[in-house]
Amino acid sequence: MLKLIKYEFAKKYKLISITLIISVLLNLFLITRGEAGSGVFLVFFPMVISIFYMVDIIKMYSDDLNKKSGYMLFMTPNSGYKIIVSKLITAVIEGLAIMLLYFIFILINGSYIIFTSGNYVNFKDIIYTINHLLSGSFGFNLFHVFMVLLTALLFLISFLTTAYTAMTIRKSIFSEIKFGGALSFLIFLLLNWGISYISSRFFDLLTPYYGSFSMMRPTAAEFTRILLPINVMSIAQSVILTLCSGYLLENKINL
Numbered sequence: 001m002l003k004l005i006k007y008e009f010a011k012k013y014k015l016i017s018i019t020l021i022i023s024v025l026l027n028l029f030l031i032t033r034g035e036a037g038s039g040v041f042l043v044f045f046p047m048v049i050s051i052f053y054m055v056d057i058i059k060m061y062s063d064d065l066n067k068k069s070g071y072m073l074f075m076t077p078n079s080g081y082k083i084i085v086s087k088l089i090t091a092v093i094e095g096l097a098i099m100l101l102y103f104i105f106i107l108i109n110g111s112y113i114i115f116t117s118g119n120y121v122n123f124k125d126i127i128y129t130i131n132h133l134l135s136g137s138f139g140f141n142l143f144h145v146f147m148v149l150l151t152a153l154l155f156l157i158s159f160l161t162t163a164y165t166a167m168t169i170r171k172s173i174f175s176e177i178k179f180g181g182a183l184s185f186l187i188f189l190l191l192n193w194g195i196s197y198i199s200s201r202f203f204d205l206l207t208p209y210y211g212s213f214s215m216m217r218p219t220a221a222e223f224t225r226i227l228l229p230i231n232v233m234s235i236a237q238s239v240i241l242t243l244c245s246g247y248l249l250e251n252k253i254n255l
Contacts, residue, residue: 001082001085001086001089003198004078004083004086004087005081005086005089005093007073008060008086008087008090009090010240011060012056012060015056016094019049019052020101022100023045023049023105026041027041027105027108027109027219029047031108031109031112031146034116035113038109038112038113041105041109042102042105042106042109045102045105046149046152049098049102050152050156053094053098053156054156054159054160056094057087057094057160058160058163058164060087060090061087061163061164061167062167064083064087065167065168065171066171070145071152074249074253076215079246079249079250080245080246080247080248080250080251080253081243081246081247081249081250083246083249084164084242084245084246084249085242085246087164088157088238089221091157091160092153092157095153095157096153097157098148099146099149099150100203101145102149102206106142106145112199116128143220143223144223147223147224147227149218150231151227151230151231151234154230154231154235154238155230155234157234157238158235158237158238158241159192161237161238161241161242161245162188162191162192162195162237162241163188164186164241164242164245165187165191165241165244165245166184166185166187166191167184168244168245168248168249168253169186169187169248170183170187172248172249172252172253172255173248173252181207195237199233202229202233203229207208251254
């Protein structure tokens, strides 16, 4: 398993390095524009990087299913379960690394704002200043930001598992059918429709649960409990679809 994860990162270290360098240079450029520049970067960076993240993770699996390099991977003495789980773990590690990078950018920009205001910079002041800014302007703090990013990551992972499952079904059960790309997309849409239907029924049952919270300015504990059902649903979906993909890779794959 560890070798498979190392293999995934070895394939993309150049892309990761280039993305990191561009992100740092862009932040350095915008931070010189003052608080407005920092704000623009901190708002748009997670949006843009999420899109690149999704494209990268989907392409990683698609290439293995459809290119010769992937054929060699499936010829190794690794089970389909190991292969798909290693890709999922790689996606999780990459996502957590992006979250860590974003928080580092928050600290860097906060430090610069404090420094340019003529104050002494220390870690506690940075955290206090950022929390004060967020709570005063938006009504939340860094913990709320962390929970939103974690929930977004879990949602993206669960969304990506539907893409993985759709591609796996097309490459296994429907491998002999023409127009494979269109079929994969159709399966992907049907999977998401079915999951959305089940999720909506699940959350309808939780209406009394949400009614016990203050939605205007929830505390950190309340916010965690508010997002808990969504996160549990995302994790459950990821596990179930990963197991389905692993079974198909192990028993039905047709390269």
